[in-house]
Amino acid sequence: MTLFRCSFTITGVSWVCPRSYSRFGPNLAARSEHIAALNGSKHVIMTLCPVFYGFMLAIDIANCTPHLDAFRHDAGLPSSILIEHLPKPLVMNCVTYSKERMQRAVIGIQQVHSAFIEHNDPYPKNILIVPGHLERVVWVDLDVAIAYPNDIYIGKNGRSRIEFETEVVKSFGQLLVRLHRDAFACFPWPDRG
DSSP states (O other), X not given: OEEEEEEEEETTEEEEEEOOOSTTTTOHHHHHHHHHHHHHTHHHHTTTSOOEEEEESSOOGGGGTTTTGGXXXXXXXXXXXXXXXXXXXXXXXXXXXXXXXXXXXXXXXXXXXXXXXXXXXXXXXXXXXXXXXXXXXXXOOOTTOEEOSSHHHHHHHHHHHHHHHHHHHHHHHHHHHHHHHHHHHHSOOOOOO
């Protein structure tokens, strides 16, 4: 299992830096294997997550100053995953919510799970709506995602966490509707008559 964290943007391109907090430590071969596994699953989740363009291991921080200065004191060199830049995305909230969008978010998290990935941070702020001719609803911020090599490694605890994560996402719709209703109850519009 590999955990990912630290997303940032350089010149309009979104990046996610993986750091192995699990049993692999700074082992570049193991890290490379798990990033490649994530790349292999992209055909399953390509419309539900930002497009995955590739990865870099052991980045020389000196060549990326000042953008990677935050990593100067880390034990090992940072690695990164290059993902798609999403133009003018909208965050899922009580204003942007619709049943159709929420249904696509639920299907999206289920597809992420079918690729043996546990998002591990399933909040509405991590669901982006990408406007356009064909609107997309995508999951982002996989900074603490857990990628499993295959179904065998998930185990009973992993399955229960994944099932719980799916139920949490399904409950967002009710929560966002309630927040929208409560916001209008607290701040009624002036009479327009």
